[in-house]
Amino acid sequence: MELTKWREEILKIIEKSKKPLTAEEIYKINKFKPNFSTVYRALKFLEEKNLIKSISFDKGPKYFYSSKKHYHFLYCTNCGKIEVFNKCIASQLENFIYKNFKFQITDHVFYFKGLCENCKEG
Amino acid sequence: MELTKWREEILKIIEKSKKPLTAEEIYKINKFKPNFSTVYRALKFLEEKNLIKSISFDKGPKYFYSSKKHYHFLYCTNCGKIEVFNKCIASQLENFIYKNFKFQITDHVFYFKGLCENCKEG
DNA sequence: ATTGAAATGCAAATGATTTGCATTCTCAAG
DNA sequence: CTTGAGAATGCAAATCATTTGCATTTCAAT
Numbered sequence: 001m002e003l004t005k006w007r008e009e010i011l012k013i014i015e016k017s018k019k020p021l022t023a024e025e026i027y028k029i030n031k032f033k034p035n036f037s038t039v040y041r042a043l044k045f046l047e048e049k050n051l052i053k054s055i056s057f058d059k060g061p062k063y064f065y066s067s068k069k070h071y072h073f074l075y076c077t078n079c080g081k082i083e084v085f086n087k088c089i090a091s092q093l094e095n096f097i098y099k100n101f102k103f104q105i106t107d108h109v110f111y112f113k114g115l116c117e118n119c120k121e122g
Numbered sequence: 123m124e125l126t127k128w129r130e131e132i133l134k135i136i137e138k139s140k141k142p143l144t145a146e147e148i149y150k151i152n153k154f155k156p157n158f159s160t161v162y163r164a165l166k167f168l169e170e171k172n173l174i175k176s177i178s179f180d181k182g183p184k185y186f187y188s189s190k191k192h193y194h195f196l197y198c199t200n201c202g203k204i205e206v207f208n209k210c211i212a213s214q215l216e217n218f219i220y221k222n223f224k225f226q227i228t229d230h231v232f233y234f235k236g237l238c239e240n241c242k243e244g
Numbered sequence: 245a246t247t248g249a250a251a252t253g254c255a256a257a258t259g260a261t262t263t264g265c266a267t268t269c270t271c272a273a274g
Numbered sequence: 275c276t277t278g279a280g281a282a283t284g285c286a287a288a289t290c291a292t293t294t295g296c297a298t299t300t301c302a303a304t
Contacts, residue, residue, distance in 0.1 A: 004251065004300090023291080035253045040292060042251095058178055059261090061291060074225045083223060089211055090232070097234055101205060103196045110212070110232040112219060126269095126282065145260080157284045162261060181292090183260060 006034045007042045014052055019084060020063035020071065055109055057082070073111035128156045129164045136174050141206060142185035142193065177231055179204070195233035 003011075013029050014021060021029075027039045034042075043064055046052045054062045057075045063082065065071055074083040094105050125133075135151050136143060143151075149161045156164070165186055168174045176184045179197045185204065187193055196205040216227050 002250090006252080037254080037293075038252055044293095054180065056178055056180055058176065058184070059290095062180070074219065074223055075231075076225075083225070085219070085223070087215065087218060089214060090234075092211060093209065094234075096209060097196065097207070101196055101207070103198075103205070103234065105234045109197075109234075112212075112216075112225065112227045112231075124281090128283085159262075159285080160283055163282080166262095181259095 006030075006032070006038055007045060009034075010039065010042045011046055011051055014046075014064055015066045015068065017065070020055070020065040020082070022061040022063055024061065026064065055111075057111075075111050128152075128154070128160055129167060131156075132161065132164045133168055133173055136168075136186055137188045137190065139187070142177070142187040142204070144183040144185055146183065148186065177233075179233075197233050 009030055009032060010026055013026055023036075023039055023043060026043070027034075027036055030039070043052065043054070047054055047064075050067055052064050053067050054064045055073065056062045057073075057080070058077070060080055070086060070088060071084040072086065072088060074085065076082070088110070090110055097103055097105060131152055131154060132148055135148055145158075145161055145165060148165070149156075149158055152161070165174065165176070169176055169186075172189055174186050175189050176186045177195065178184045179195075179202070180199070182202050192208060192210060193206045194208065194210060196207065198204070210232070212232055219225055219227060
């Protein structure tokens with residue numbers, strides 16, 4: 001079966017989205033209303049197939065986004081708001097890592113913590 | 123009261139450690155055995171005072187480490203093992219972020235995902 | 245149609261962390 | 275020294291996001 005209608009629908013939602021989504025957001029957007037565990041299982045499936053990626057922050061749920069995108073994040077430690085940006089310098093390090101750690105890199109996570117415009121002066 | 127004996131003990135454990143520790147590891151190391159919630163509350167307190175930092179990965183618990191250290195991580199998506207390294211290029215980006223997002227950076231998180239030496243060929 | 249493997253729904257379990265509340269501690273004021 | 279208020283602690287229960295077990299359904303191949 002593999003890419004069932006739920007999974008396809010969920011993948012579409014994620015690929016269309018301009019920002020990373022949580023499982024709950026995906027669940028709510030989905031008009032055919034699968035079960036919550038189906039959403040989680042679909043997300044796991046899609047991530048294993050490398051069609052989507054996910055990231056967790058200090059608290060709150062994971063965020064999911066299409067593997068076609070490469071995001072980095074600004075995570076507000078006050079309100080939890082995330083913003084995305086895509087300027088990336090990580091590749092400079094990959095060779096260094098491989099040689100020194102024999103660690104096979106598949107991805108990297110890079111985000112700044114701090115205060116967003118709203119929380120900055122509260 | 124502020125820096126009570128539990129909190130001081132916990133801070134010492136973290137500062138002495140050569141690697142980031144989980145709440146549970148800290149709890150077990152602590153010879154005076156405070157309550158688990160005391161450990162969590164102490165960690166929260168110490169992080170608010172900027173004496174320690176923490177990072178979460180995709181699953182599993184948070185890791186805590188001294189603010190005097192600046193770590194980056196290699197997170198194995200297979201076994202969850204973390205390794206640390208400290209070569210850092212993030213500061214190149216901070217100015218860019220500040221100008222473009224009005225986001226006040228307090229910290230950044232950067233880690234590679236992949237397979238560690240053991241899991242690579244399993 | 246029949247069958248077997250995989251996907252789904254539902255409810256209960258899980259793991260890490262947090263919370264409410266009663267108790268205990270600390271330390272400055274009397 | 276005693277006291278009393280505010281903070282810290284212990285304990286048990288709650289919480290949140292996610293996962294799991296199990297019974298049922300679906301689908302594709304025979």
